[in-house]
Amino acid sequence: MTKEIRISIAILILGAISLGIYWFIPVGGSQAIATEKNIKERIFLAQYEAEVYQNIPEVKSYLKDLNIIIQSGKSILPLSNSELDKNGIKVQHLLLTDTGFIEDGKQGDKLLHNDMMRILPSIVSTLDSSTAQICKTTTCYTAEKYNFVTNATTRATVDVDNNKVLKVQRFPNMQPDISLRLKRMAQAIALNAPEVKKELGKTPAKKDMSMANVRSALKESPCEQSAHLCVAPTFADHEKEQVLWAIIDLTELKLSAAKWAGLGKTTTPACISERTLQNKFIMENYCRQDSYLDRNGWKMTYRLTGSDGLEIRDVSFNGEPVLTSAKTVDWHVSYQQKGADQLDTSGETYIAGRRVEYIVGEDNKYQFGYNDAMGCPMFSTSVVLPFNGPLIKPLKGQSGFALTQDFRNPKWPMACNYRYENRFEFYDDGSFRILAINKGRGCGINAIYRPIMRIDMAVSDEQVFSSYDNQWSVWEKENSSTAMPKNIQYPFKVTEKNTNKGYYIEPNHGQFSDQSRGDHATIYATKFNPEEGDQDLLTLGSCCDLKDDGVYRYLENKENINGENIVLWYVPRVKNDATEGSEYCWADTVLGDDGNLEVKEWPCSVGPKFVPIGLEGQ
Amino acid sequence: MKKYFPIIGSIIVVTVASYFVVTTKGKEKAKTKTVKIAPENIGKFSRQRSCARPPRFLRKSNIPQPVLIDLSQQRFKGLAMHYGKNYEKSLHPDLWGKYEHFSTYTVDEYGNLYLVPMPFISINENTFDLQKNIYKLNSETGDLEIFMHLEDVRASSNNPYGLNSIAYDCDDKTLWVSAVDESDYKNQKGVIYHIDPVNKSILDTIEGFDVLSMAIIKSEKGKYLLLGSARDNGLYSYKMNSNILDQKPKKLFSLPSANQHIRKIKIKGNNQLELQAIPFTYSLISQTEKKHRVFYNAIWIDTLRKWKLNSA
Numbered sequence: 001m002t003k004e005i006r007i008s009i010a011i012l013i014l015g016a017i018s019l020g021i022y023w024f025i026p027v028g029g030s031q032a033i034a035t036e037k038n039i040k041e042r043i044f045l046a047q048y049e050a051e052v053y054q055n056i057p058e059v060k061s062y063l064k065d066l067n068i069i070i071q072s073g074k075s076i077l078p079l080s081n082s083e084l085d086k087n088g089i090k091v092q093h094l095l096l097t098d099t100g101f102i103e104d105g106k107q108g109d110k111l112l113h114n115d116m117m118r119i120l121p122s123i124v125s126t127l128d129s130s131t132a133q134i135c136k137t138t139t140c141y142t143a144e145k146y147n148f149v150t151n152a153t154t155r156a157t158v159d160v161d162n163n164k165v166l167k168v169q170r171f172p173n174m175q176p177d178i179s180l181r182l183k184r185m186a187q188a189i190a191l192n193a194p195e196v197k198k199e200l201g202k203t204p205a206k207k208d209m210s211m212a213n214v215r216s217a218l219k220e221s222p223c224e225q226s227a228h229l230c231v232a233p234t235f236a237d238h239e240k241e242q243v244l245w246a247i248i249d250l251t252e253l254k255l256s257a258a259k260w261a262g263l264g265k266t267t268t269p270a271c272i273s274e275r276t277l278q279n280k281f282i283m284e285n286y287c288r289q290d291s292y293l294d295r296n297g298w299k300m301t302y303r304l305t306g307s308d309g310l311e312i313r314d315v316s317f318n319g320e321p322v323l324t325s326a327k328t329v330d331w332h333v334s335y336q337q338k339g340a341d342q343l344d345t346s347g348e349t350y351i352a353g354r355r356v357e358y359i360v361g362e363d364n365k366y367q368f369g370y371n372d373a374m375g376c377p378m379f380s381t382s383v384v385l386p387f388n389g390p391l392i393k394p395l396k397g398q399s400g401f402a403l404t405q406d407f408r409n410p411k412w413p414m415a416c417n418y419r420y421e422n423r424f425e426f427y428d429d430g431s432f433r434i435l436a437i438n439k440g441r442g443c444g445i446n447a448i449y450r451p452i453m454r455i456d457m458a459v460s461d462e463q464v465f466s467s468y469d470n471q472w473s474v475w476e477k478e479n480s481s482t483a484m485p486k487n488i489q490y491p492f493k494v495t496e497k498n499t500n501k502g503y504y505i506e507p508n509h510g511q512f513s514d515q516s517r518g519d520h521a522t523i524y525a526t527k528f529n530p531e532e533g534d535q536d537l538l539t540l541g542s543c544c545d546l547k548d549d550g551v552y553r554y555l556e557n558k559e560n561i562n563g564e565n566i567v568l569w570y571v572p573r574v575k576n577d578a579t580e581g582s583e584y585c586w587a588d589t590v591l592g593d594d595g596n597l598e599v600k601e602w603p604c605s606v607g608p609k610f611v612p613i614g615l616e617g618q
Numbered sequence: 619m620k621k622y623f624p625i626i627g628s629i630i631v632v633t634v635a636s637y638f639v640v641t642t643k644g645k646e647k648a649k650t651k652t653v654k655i656a657p658e659n660i661g662k663f664s665r666q667r668s669c670a671r672p673p674r675f676l677r678k679s680n681i682p683q684p685v686l687i688d689l690s691q692q693r694f695k696g697l698a699m700h701y702g703k704n705y706e707k708s709l710h711p712d713l714w715g716k717y718e719h720f721s722t723y724t725v726d727e728y729g730n731l732y733l734v735p736m737p738f739i740s741i742n743e744n745t746f747d748l749q750k751n752i753y754k755l756n757s758e759t760g761d762l763e764i765f766m767h768l769e770d771v772r773a774s775s776n777n778p779y780g781l782n783s784i785a786y787d788c789d790d791k792t793l794w795v796s797a798v799d800e801s802d803y804k805n806q807k808g809v810i811y812h813i814d815p816v817n818k819s820i821l822d823t824i825e826g827f828d829v830l831s832m833a834i835i836k837s838e839k840g841k842y843l844l845l846g847s848a849r850d851n852g853l854y855s856y857k858m859n860s861n862i863l864d865q866k867p868k869k870l871f872s873l874p875s876a877n878q879h880i881r882k883i884k885i886k887g888n889n890q891l892e893l894q895a896i897p898f899t900y901s902l903i904s905q906t907e908k909k910h911r912v913f914y915n916a917i918w919i920d921t922l923r924k925w926k927l928n929s930a
């Protein structure tokens with residue numbers, strides 16, 4: 001071997017060793033740190049209901065099969081044979097008639113929607129010692145079904161050789177891996193979701209989507225709001241190093257929420273869940289910043305407050321100032337009971353974790369209840385949380401639009417859980433209405449609800465408040481009134497001091513075609529004081545003292561209000577009703593014909609209308 | 619010249635191979651942006667004998683041990699104690715409900731209970747002021763009183779929480795207390811106070827971390843202050859060197875769900891912690907939903923140098 005060849009071999013060996021070292025040593029030294037590109041999370045909430053998805057072939061065929069099963073008196077939608085092997089088919093046949101396996105498929109005489117999710121050869125980790133012993137010598141299969149109504153999983157172990165069910169276990173509030181059919185349906189919903197198309201800027205194809213993490217998504221990303229079965233398909237954009245997570249609710253068959261995030265570790269399914277997404281979305285878009293609305297001549301700013309619900313500010317119509325601020329600061333919830341003499345007030349009483357207050361009244365009756373604040377989901381004193389952000393909706397049968405915000409306790413409509421809506425309706429003629437809507441369900445019957453509305457008019461810096469009783473009387477001092485007879489359409493008005501420019505106030509007696517039974521309200525007029533609710537107000541007054549709405553404290557000094565900046569407080573008083581056929585301020589959960597739960601609601605809407613003076617004859 | 623061809627050829631081969639290796643590795647690097655950080659390791663630990671003793675007034679009042687301390691706010695406002703068979707008997711003098719609701723407590727070697735407050739559902743006019751105080755249940759008398767008032771703690775409607783967790787250090791007889799009142803949605807401005815209970819003085823403050831729960835632990839590597847984060851789902855640790863904390867807390871591990879924040883830390887046994895987690899969002903709803911409380915056993919597997927989490 002010549003000297004040159006030896007040199008050549010040495011060069012090749014040294015080169016190979018150097019390249020090997022270079023390949024295997026991490027760049028940046030041994031203490032590598034996370035270098036994930038910092039991608040800002042962007043969240044969006046679903047804007048469309050389940051109806052949008054019902055014509056997708058996968059969904060349509062699933063609903064059709066489910067309907068056939070329920071109509072035939074069965075509760076479990078079986079797996080198709082294409083998802084099963086020969087033993088699986090045998091096991092499914094056995095389990096669909098096994099009383100132990102199917103016994104949670106009924107509630108009274110109503111069938112509950114169940115899906116068989118998977119049937120596979122048993123794995124040791126799912127077997128207890130006695131079953132494992134049997135399965136050592138025989139062929140065992142494990143089957144799992146999911147009950148969509150009770151949010152429970154049933155697991156059965158079957159001895160296939162002897163055609164015998166060895167064990168049935170139920171796991172409340174647990175969700176299994178989903179069937180291939182549900183996976184395909186989730187993919188179809190994700191591919192057809194209008195929000196996903198908009199975010200991706202194109203109609204996505206199946207190849208763009210990944211469902212590899214179905215198991216993790218199921219285990220750690222339930223739709224917490226309602227304990228629904230959810231999965232999270234993803235759409236990766238490798239160029240921008242970001243991924244779109246879409247949470248699909250397989251109980252309601254719709255997109256629930258979604259977020260854009262980086263491709264790194266922080267985007268594991270554990271980090272996305274419906275509540276987390278809603279909290280972040282609402283905080284960043286409606287709590288930490290104002291939103292602006294310009295429509296049909298109306299302009300305004302709106303935001304979610306810490307405890308005073310949805311607030312509108314600086315409202316104008318065709319350039320004329322209308323409102324400085326309007327909001328519902330509190331809901332006072334009070335229940336009336338008989339038996340005040342039996343009442344033990346020596347200690348505190350709690351209902352569903354809420355401390356209740358007692359007020360003893362006449363005729364051996366007493367009131368008890370609490371105050372509910374609505375507001376931002378984080379860094380706030382609210383106990384009834386916003387669902388989705390504020391929405392702008394067209395009005396039915398009228399020209400105009402509504403700005404509305406839904407607030408719910410997470411477990412609504414279960415007992416002692418509440419749902420409220422803050423709603424502002426703006427009409428094209430310059431009139432507007434401020435509404436507080438209660439959708440139940442509360443702790444029981446005999447409830448009296450009092451929403452406390454604060455309305456700061458912007459008619460002028462020098463305002464006059466007048467009430468009508470055969471003639472208009474100007475209020476000189478801070479005062480209140482309950483005199484709102486039905487035969488007087490406009491019992492109050494707010495005007496500019498030296499002109500008659502302003503608004504009539506039309507209390508609700510049920511004339512607004514919203515099934516309302518009237519406001520039965522008290523109106524208060526006070527002089528503007530920034531400390532009296534211009535910022536967030538904490539819980540105001542007693543929940544249960546029906547003689548005090550909490551606003552009297554602002555009337556104590558009886559200040560002059562003639563020609564001052566006036567704030568109106570409007571406090572309706574609504575009684576709920578759970579009597580079948582005349583429900584009001586009530587909600588209930590019933591089993592539908594398809595074996596799934598349906599929520600029925602009977603809302604009560606209260607709140608006055610403000611009509612520009614001069615329009616009353618139109 | 620021909621005789622140099624093998625050398626030239628080998629140089630060309632190495633050069634071309636180098637080009638491919640460098641460009642391929644560059645592409646791989648671009649694809650893999652995240653490199654796992656090695657978990658912080660506090661080493662093996664065991665359950666230490668606590669210096670805490672039962673309050674002395676219980677013996678004077680002929681109340682038998684064991685006594686269950688109840689801060690659940692479900693039946694009693696403030697503090698209550700249950701004792702007797704199945705804890706059916708309750709002790710709840712009016713004074714124990716005077717300062718509204720409590721988050722957690724710690725006990726010293728004399729049987730004094732130190733408590734920190736908590737806002738709960740309805741906000742009253744003095745609720746925010748009550749969040750500034752450390753409370754003490756006197757071991758001898760059973761009287762509940764304001765022990766220390768930290769004026770710079772300012773709970774508000776934008777964050778109703780003030781002082782929120784507490785731990786007693788049996789070695790140097792000091793208190794560690796945390797507050798989260800200054801934090802907002804974007805900024806973590808929590809403060810940990812190191813307090814001398816004898817002189818009622820603040821020995822030190824550590825800023826910039828929102829604590830929801832704390833516990834002191836001794837391991838083979840030293841003494842640590844364990845912290846459950848109010849901000850995320852992590853368990854963190856501060857190394858305590860002569861009771862001066864490290865610069866920054868180090869993350870030990872995260873719970874599986876982003877919504878779970880560690881509210882209680884208990885050293886259950888050798889290398890084992892018991893953790894209670896809740897969905898905490900700095901609003902009042904978090905404390906009310908019992909079904910959302912999740913328990914975990916966190917076990918340090920020393921041979922693998924990693925933590926294992928089990929649902930408890």
